[in-house]
Amino acid sequence: MRFFKNSSLAVFFVLGLQLHAQPRSDYWQQRADYDIRVSLDHKTHTFTGQQEITYTNNSPDTLEKVFYHLQFNAFQPGSNMDERSRDLPDPDRRVGSRIAGLSEKEIGEQKILWLKQDGKEANIEHWGTILKVTLPAPLAPGQTTKLALEFRGQVPQQIRRSGRNNSEGIHYSMAQWYPKLANYDRYGWNTTPYVGREFYGVWGNFDVRIDIDKAYTVAATGVLQNAEEMGRGYSTSKKNGAGTWHFRAENVHDFVWAADPKYIHTTHQVEGGPLMRFFYTEKKGDPAKNWEELPKYMERFFQLADSLVGPYPYPEFSFIQGGDGGMEYPMATLMMGRGKLKGMVGLAVHEAMHNWFYGMIATNENRYPWIDEGFTTFVENIIMQKLFPEEGVRASNPHYSNYLGYVQQYEAGKTEVLTTPSDHYLTNRAYGIASYSQGCLLLNNLLYIMGEEDFWKGFQNFFRKWAFHHPHPEDFIREMEKTSDLQLQWFLDLWIGTTQAIDLSIDSVYGDNNSTHIVIGRKGDIPMPATIGVVTPKGVELHHVPIDLMYGNSNQEGKHHPFWKWASRSYTLTLPVPFSDVSVVMVDPYFKTADIQRDNNRWKK
Template identity: 40%
Template structure:
């Protein structure tokens, strides 16, 4: 090799290594003082933010999110809802017309930044609706910390989506995504997603928040209340300290993505300890509509125990279920949910989903706006798994209803790829299925492909390696491939990046004197390994694993029964023949995937009843 070529090659390699680099994540520490005017639904705020740049890059600008600026007529959120009409989020529109368009002027959301300083120096900034771009007085060098101070006032918006005043159940204030929040910076750059209604992303941060509010209010929040003996609701022997008719509440939290709280005069607070943690708080209005909450404690206790056992230990000391918002939305150490529920199973379904976000949104903090299927989908998987333990049903597998839902949705022909950014889906229903259902079935299909034991080990190692970090789909796939020994890139590409579907069938069955020959056919666009089973007249089930060659390694065991491994089925080959040593007189049923985990879009030709 010529010397000049060798030098060039070495330079390219060094650049590649530098671009990949070691993993890093930014860090933040907020100290806030908030004074709430409850009568006018406004507040004033100031904060000190210590921001540490652990990246290898010198930062000359920073960005903050100002989410509440979206809640007004003609905002980007309003325009997005108007453009989508009835295809959008039903909570943001009524009869296809944006609810934001009719927000009264005095109830428009606003975060008015008075000034921001860096290490005492005034900074220039510009507001781009829900994004604030800040030009630094001095660059933040790698591995260094800078201090921002900021003063602002805010108008709590009419409750439209998640945040706001006077939600439909009469909760006075749902304070979520309510403060100027610094954006995440990582290998992909600044996560400066305009807020038009969906997901959030942020660096891990510590919070020290002091809230001054009318003494009649009770606050629920995600964090630790530092002065329970001085405020209403938490300590029966509390001696409320009030200055000019206001009480001061102090909350702290460490290593969470955001700090959320809610306030109402009619809240009650109940708490209990889950063995091995956490301490759980219920903060809600005690009335006829919320009476189901009285039944929830044993279910929530079992819920956290199951989650801790199967998906990794919940690391925070507390968790709060708070009545507020417009449905269910997860935040650091808490969730906001509507209080009304018809029965305990309905309430627990909501609590199980929002609580599971503590694993797949908080502790494993993937970039939700970019990869909503990793958060919503993995959370839905955990929800379904735990609910099947709390409320057992007679199903072939816990996820059978999710597979059926996906199968029925496909018939609508409106599917959009799961790889799309959350806010950029054109159809609200398509977003839900791409993110929640296909994300959940991503794991279900992996369990089918590589065996449930391997999937459980993958989820465990994913938690062990990536808890309290910002993993991506590449990180998860790396672990899945290492645990299983399989190549799984093909599956992720098909399932997440396309709208292609799985469709296998039994094309032909021929019965002979000593055996039966079955011809299978692949009519879909996604190739898969196939578990083909026969059930004999005496109810014995024999399963044949037909590997698909792209995995290059076959699953060795599966929780859904033992199997015999057959020669592989090349993904380019449309048909495959199976010969089983049973006669027609011996057979009762032939079928593809008796466990019903495979997301085959057409089951009509998957089973044959032998008569």
């Protein structure tokens, strides 16, 4: 394991990756360091704050304007989020038409009172959940500027992710609460209005001070800087939180906090790893036993995630009861706190696993939700199989549930291409299947093509190279190609850019006393290499048939054969085995591909 035993080493690792040579010679990314002071009035659910961002323009472009996200404004009748939810045929049940029914005292609000660049007033325009700022002085490439502002707002009634008084009684789930600078990348400004989907942020440090009534315990992204002063489980101090909560987080791209007067705060140190914090409440008749069981599972989670993907570099991670289900943030997750143990562990594993992909790989989730959600789901499934072993098909394919969901959607004719922007899928289900299931299955298909050893080596190389940056799909597939020495762009293009499917088959098996001929068919439109399992009295033989688009053979155990032309619908594999010795033939015998029709994968004498 490669855990860090103290926070200074963790910070060293974070800074080391951040300052590492750029992963591509033409790559650049912006930098935004936040200093925020916010004061929340728990009687009126309103807040005021001041913010200063030190913003560095590392792009080759001169910037004449900047944009901010004001996401609390989504929780107002008539907002894009409200209209979109009521327009979808299958709206999120947590949202539905609830926003339309909010009163003035229940809506969310974020308003910028003024904004200055290096002390000079800037022109600002509120556009719903987006603030447009015309800079008084254009920002040239390589320049750094100070963007200071004052804001006020109102915490909405809990609808989606953030808000007050959620269904489990948590007072404040403060996600998407501050004016968040939009990211500028090679595609320009990311000014997607917030409708409750995905996120994309600028790398930076956050220094945040929170003023709230002393009755509240606060949980947040980062490390509390005044633990002795605040007490409340952050130290052995008897002090009760009377003062300003001061948190600092280094090299993150978002900041969440939550507050409740009844939070129980416990900790668990992962050996050689992060300090885990748990914030939860007890309900009458429910002694929160699952929260007491959770630490041992999550310690094992951090160990497994480290070995499968790479190290978690931050000194702490907080599991915080709050929100409306589960939602990931840097160094923390908001999650529901009731339910059965396995479900709660699964939720915690999924949301914590996001810190490797949403948190450190940090792709533009509006453009590529399938990278974060799909990659997270893929590793989550493997870890959950280790934490709660299942027998049968799930033992060999822990992604079986995602496979079934994808096949059902495909058979219904409702799959949508993965290149669809996250807010523009025609149904919520199509978004979920594409982002979670098809994103997950993309990796399992690559594992089938590349083989276990090269797949995991490439996956870890990708994480190591691109952590603390903003990669794109082609950056991922290049790392997999470099590791395997195979061409793989064809598969990425077909899987994310079309709704075509995989369907390999064993069409016939025949032979004589000297040989056996196996006719492999391609019924689906996505060409794939064929791994064939042949059962004889000697056991199971594995045979690998690459397709010509790969321009090479995978490094997998078994016998390798000449390539299959991708345009051909069939391939005949001839083996020097008497036909009488062959009892079973299977294509994809270990159930790795997302083959939509597995009934034709097996021939039995």
